Amino acid sequence: MTTLTPAPPLLVVTAVAAEAEAVRAATDRSRVAVEPVGVGPAAAAAGTARLLATGRYRAVLSAGIAGGFVGRAPVGATVLGGRSIAADLGAETPDGFRSVEELGFGHSVLAADPVLLKGLTAALPEAIVGDVLTLATVTGTGATAAVLARRFPDAVAEAMEGFGVATAAADARVPFVELRTISNPVGPRDRAAWRLKEAFAALSTASEALWTACG
Ligand SMILES: O=C(O)c1cccc(C(=O)CC[C@H]2O[C@@H](n3cnc4c(=O)[nH]cnc43)[C@H](O)[C@@H]2O)c1
Numbered sequence: 269m270t271t272l273t274p275a276p277p278l279l280v281v282t283a284v285a286a287e288a289e290a291v292r293a294a295t296d297r298s299r300v301a302v303e304p305v306g307v308g309p310a311a312a313a314a315g316t317a318r319l320l321a322t323g324r325y326r327a328v329l330s331a332g333i334a335g336g337f338v339g340r341a342p343v344g345a346t347v348l349g350g351r352s353i354a355a356d357l358g359a360e361t362p363d364g365f366r367s368v369e370e371l372g373f374g375h376s377v378l379a380a381d382p383v384l385l386k387g388l389t390a391a392l393p394e395a396i397v398g399d400v401l402t403l404a405t406v407t408g409t410g411a412t413a414a415v416l417a418r419r420f421p422d423a424v425a426e427a428m429e430g431f432g433v434a435t436a437a438a439d440a441r442v443p444f445v446e447l448r449t450i451s452n453p454v455g456p457r458d459r460a461a462w463r464l465k466e467a468f469a470a471l472s473t474a475s476e477a478l479w480t481a482c483g
Contacts, residue, residue: 275324276299276324277325277326278327278328279316279329280331280475281303281305281429281433282302282303282305283311283427286464286468287332287471288304290475293472294473296479305319308428309428312433317440327442327444327445329384330349330352332427332429332449333449333464333471335425338455344470345470346395346449347395347398348388348392350397350398351377351380352402352431354431355376355401355416356404356405378438381444384481387480388447388477388481392481395474398423398425399423399424402426402427402428402429402431402432408456409456409457413455417454447475451463
């Protein structure tokens, strides 16, 4: 006789395997499925849509490491996204950036599910709650960091997948939230200075709360 194991109801989507391992290390695999789907918003949206199409999951998190805006989220901090924002979706003009909302086609902002966000905020009282930007290009200059900080006064972090995962979740009508831990400041590129070990440790610690908060 074949015994069917029920699928875990909570889906955590990461970009890379190292992030997935950090989450898995602290979660019960019978309750939380953790899947790395690739770097960037397109891979995140496609991978999440494929997983949600199974109909198995009742909530989805975009989780991983991120850059923190200086003065808003320091290296090692845990961040919860109140909103995930596609910061580079729009048009550059001589007068500055124009979002898709201003251009009149589409949207670039998706809010976290309020119940999931409330549960995670209660379970992670040290976490910084704010907007998390999604960009296809990692910011690598002080000038771009300053422009983003000015355009998005409530942004605390930038990463590359949240808005993609959120788009797939919205399409499948599954509640979504973004959880990030800070590996580096947003600013001049200094890849050698990224504190990966610290960010992965923080990601594992934060992940311990997932089932309690979202289960
Ligand atoms: O080099 C390694 O050993 C290594 C191990 C695990 C992960 C990585 C990554 O590069 C992860 C890429 C992932 O990180 C997010 N991220 C982190 N910092 C930033 C940032 O400043 N701006 C945008 N994204 C950032 C992003 O979501 C990537 O998918 C390397």
